[in-house]
Amino acid sequence: MTESLLPTVEILTGPAPTHAVIWLHGLGADGHDFEPVVDEFDADRLPPTRFIFPHAPKRAVTINAGYVMRAWFDIYSRDYGNRAEDVEGTEASAAQVEALIARENARGIPDERIVLAGFSQGGAIALHAGLRHPHRLAGVMALSTFLPLAERLAGEAHPANRDVPIFMAHGQGDSVIPHDFARQSAELLAAAGYPLEWRSYPMEHSLCLPEVRDIEDWLAKVLAA
DSSP states (O other), X not given: OGGGXXXXXXXXXXSSOOEEEEEEOOTTOOXXXXXXXXXXXXXXXXXXXXXXXXXXXXXXXXXXXXXXXXXXXXOOOSOTTSOOOOHHHHHHHHHHHHHHHHHXXXXXXXXXXXXXEEETXXXXXXXXXXXXXXXXXXXXXXXXXXXXXXXGHHHHOOGGGTTOOEEEEEEXXXXXXXXXXXXXXXXXXXXXXOOEEEEEESOSSSOOHHHHHHHHXXXXXXXXX
C-alpha cells in the first residue's frame, strides 16, 4: 500500500492525533497550498488532529492546452453546465483518497474520525469519494467546487454515508466555477437528504477569513461528534 500512496504534507495540532482531515488542493496547486490555514485555527477547539495535504498526480489538462500539471482529473471544457467529465481520472483519484483513508485506519484513526476536504477540483473529489465510501466518515468539506458525475450519485452513493455532514462554501464572484452551478450541486445534495450546510461569501475563487472561521466552527462540531 505504501508504494501507491500519494506524497503528502502533514501538520499535527497535538501529539498522538485521534482525528484526521485529508484536504485536497485545487488544479495546478500542491499539498502546500492550504498549510497556512491550519495556523488560523484555534487548536484548543479541535481534538488532536492530523491534517494531511496530498499532492495530486501530474497529468495533461485539456483546457490548459494539454499542459502537464498537478490535477485530480482532466477538464475538457469551461462550460460547467454542459460538458463531458473525466470519469477515469475522477475514479482514479477517489481510489488514491481511499488509500490515504486506509493509512489513517492503520495509524489508529477510524473512519468516523476522518474528514475529507478539498478546494475546487479537490473538493469535487472529496464529494465523489466521501459519498461512496463504505464506512461512515466524520464529514465532507467541499470548498469552491461542485458535485462531479452527479447523475451517477443515486446509484453509487453508499448507505454508510447517507447522513454524513457536508459543508459547502463558494464565492459569489467566482469566475472559475460559477456560484449558481455550485449551488445547484448543493441543492441536489440537500434534496437527496444529506445534512448540508451551504455558505456563500463576497469573494472570487479563493478563501476568505469569515469562511475560515466558519470552517473552524464546522470542524469543531463534526470532529467532536
